[in-house]
Amino acid sequence: MSHVRIEDVSVRIPVFEAGGLRLLRMPSFGRAKVGASNVSHAGALFVIHALSNIDLELEEGDRVCIIGHNGAGKTTLLRLVAGIYPPSSGRVEVVGKIMALLGQNLAPNPDATGYENIKLIANLYDWPKERLPEYIRDIEEFTELGEYLSLPARIYSAGMHARLSFAMATIQVPDVLLIDEGIGAGDAHFQAKARARTEEFISRAKIMIMASHASDFARTMCNKALLLANGQRVFFGDIEGGLSRYAELR
Amino acid sequence: MLQALDATTGAAMPHSGAALWLGLRTVRNLRKGLTWAWLDTVCQYRRSKIGPLWETINVLVMTLGIAVVSSAVIGGTMTDLIAYIGLGIIVWSAITSQIGEGTTAFVRNREYILSSNLSIDFYVARMSFRIAITFCHHLILYVLGVAFGLISLHWITLLAVPGILLLFINGFWAITLLALVCARFRDVELIVRNLLQLAFFVTPIFWDYRRVLTGREYIVDYNVLFYFIEIVRGPLLGEVPPLRIYAVVLAVTVIGYALAYLAYRRMRRNLAFFV
Numbered sequence: 123m124s125h126v127r128i129e130d131v132s133v134r135i136p137v138f139e140a141g142g143l144r145l146l147r148m149p150s151f152g153r154a155k156v157g158a159s160n161v162s163h164a165g166a167l168f169v170i171h172a173l174s175n176i177d178l179e180l181e182e183g184d185r186v187c188i189i190g191h192n193g194a195g196k197t198t199l200l201r202l203v204a205g206i207y208p209p210s211s212g213r214v215e216v217v218g219k220i221m222a223l224l225g226q227n228l229a230p231n232p233d234a235t236g237y238e239n240i241k242l243i244a245n246l247y248d249w250p251k252e253r254l255p256e257y258i259r260d261i262e263e264f265t266e267l268g269e270y271l272s273l274p275a276r277i278y279s280a281g282m283h284a285r286l287s288f289a290m291a292t293i294q295v296p297d298v299l300l301i302d303e304g305i306g307a308g309d310a311h312f313q314a315k316a317r318a319r320t321e322e323f324i325s326r327a328k329i330m331i332m333a334s335h336a337s338d339f340a341r342t343m344c345n346k347a348l349l350l351a352n353g354q355r356v357f358f359g360d361i362e363g364g365l366s367r368y369a370e371l372r
Numbered sequence: 373m374l375q376a377l378d379a380t381t382g383a384a385m386p387h388s389g390a391a392l393w394l395g396l397r398t399v400r401n402l403r404k405g406l407t408w409a410w411l412d413t414v415c416q417y418r419r420s421k422i423g424p425l426w427e428t429i430n431v432l433v434m435t436l437g438i439a440v441v442s443s444a445v446i447g448g449t450m451t452d453l454i455a456y457i458g459l460g461i462i463v464w465s466a467i468t469s470q471i472g473e474g475t476t477a478f479v480r481n482r483e484y485i486l487s488s489n490l491s492i493d494f495y496v497a498r499m500s501f502r503i504a505i506t507f508c509h510h511l512i513l514y515v516l517g518v519a520f521g522l523i524s525l526h527w528i529t530l531l532a533v534p535g536i537l538l539l540f541i542n543g544f545w546a547i548t549l550l551a552l553v554c555a556r557f558r559d560v561e562l563i564v565r566n567l568l569q570l571a572f573f574v575t576p577i578f579w580d581y582r583r584v585l586t587g588r589e590y591i592v593d594y595n596v597l598f599y600f601i602e603i604v605r606g607p608l609l610g611e612v613p614p615l616r617i618y619a620v621v622l623a624v625t626v627i628g629y630a631l632a633y634l635a636y637r638r639m640r641r642n643l644a645f646f647v
Binding site: 135136138201204205206207208220222223224225228230231233234238242245246302 | 404407408411412414415418419483484485486487488489490494556641642644645646
């Protein structure tokens with residue numbers, strides 16, 4: 123059984139900038155409308171308290187949407203679960219194979235073609251060789267990119283990247299799927315397909331955590347919501363409740 | 373505890389176990405790094421007509437230029453010097469790429485480090501293999517040298533193979549160590565680049581180390597880079613490097629990997645904050 127358990131976790135991000143202290147003295151910083159307002163300094167460093175005392179427990183079948191203002195800590199939380207950021211305090215326990223789709227795209231080499239990038243990902247993530255042709259057909263069908271898959275990935279639009287990346291991230295069902303906002307770049311048709319694919323994915327009882335601002339998309343993809351504000355957990359529960367709390371917050 | 377992180381760093385393991393585990397994982401990941409590097413090279417060819425061969429031409433031009441100046445200033449005939457200098461520059465170009473570009477290995481992959489949980493030896497292996505592929509391009513010049521009779525083949529030539537392997541095995545720890553340190557301390561990259569320029573003149577590449585004045589041999593003896601040049605250049609020129617040279621190289625290999633491992637233990641966890 124895969125699960126995600128986060129106990130009293132804080133993440134403090136050090137900023138290694140020579141001018142950091144000067145920035146901190148600027149009077150406007152505390153009034154910034156975005157980002158965490160908790161900033162401290164330890165010696166010459168200054169530190170952003172990106173997440174404070176977060177508790178979260180997810181079981182199989184949970185599809186969670188993280189919502190909150192820009193800088194509320196959504197991406198930090200995703201990176202924490204992915205093992206990219208270490209917790210400054212508290213405990214993170216993730217059981218299961220993680221697939222993180224956090225940047226704008228999963229295509230590692232922008233100069234290589236779509237097909238080459240698929241093969242690169244296949245190589246990096248140990249897709250079984252004998253199933254590769256089948257996977258490629260699946261990706262062709264899902265992305266509908268056609269001839270574009272033979273062109274360098276650098277010319278793709280954000281939406282095309284979203285299609286290709288999502289297809290690659292979900293081709294092998296991971297136990298825990300992490301998705302950041304970039305996926306929202308896809309058009310309505312893609313979002314419908316993504317939803318269908320996610321449902322199939324969830325029917326195999328796995329966990330998904332995504333961050334999104336598009337409430338309609340969040341509604342169709344997720345069954346739970348986690349509302350963050352200032353790096354703190356404000357609400358965790360069903361998706362409708364979370365979205366309405368978020369609306370109040372605005 | 374911390375399973376997601378353990379998967380990428382092995383942080384919770386005891387020292388001895390973690391070192392072994394890391395080593396095994398790195399070896400397993402080498403093939404993936406090679407695939408990645410191969411594609412990088414293919415893409416280089418795609419954007420320019422002769423791709424990495426431009427760097428080979430650069431090596432050729434440097435060799436010819438320096439051989440002309442060297443024979444005029446230091447003495448000796450062009451034909452004698454050209455093989456010595458050419459092979460020196462070929463090895464030097466691999467060393468300088470590993471050290472110079474190694475400083476940027478993680479910073480350059482910032483986007484990918486921040487968005488995926490791949491282990492970081494991929495980035496090191498990718499760079500290491502790309503430099504090795506470029507190095508193989510440069511060896512075309514060696515083949516030309518043999519074809520034109522500037523260099524003769526011996527059985528000793530085969531000794532260059534372990535030399536080249538040692539060169540790149542050491543490059544791997546050097547890239548790892550420099551990439552970690554330079555991700556955290558950005559000034560180090562500039563210092564390293566400055567020192568590399570100096571090292572080109574200090575290391576016997578365009579001058580013969582056997583002609584150093586008596587009493588001043590320390591400028592060669594204490595230069596680690598010289599030993600790495602010599603384990604490749606020596607055999608290719610038909611000279612067996614003394615055992616002392618191999619002993620130094622092996623000692624550097626052990627110390628280097630120990631340093632890289634310590635840096636990894638200390639800095640890997642926070643790498644995402646550094647880049």
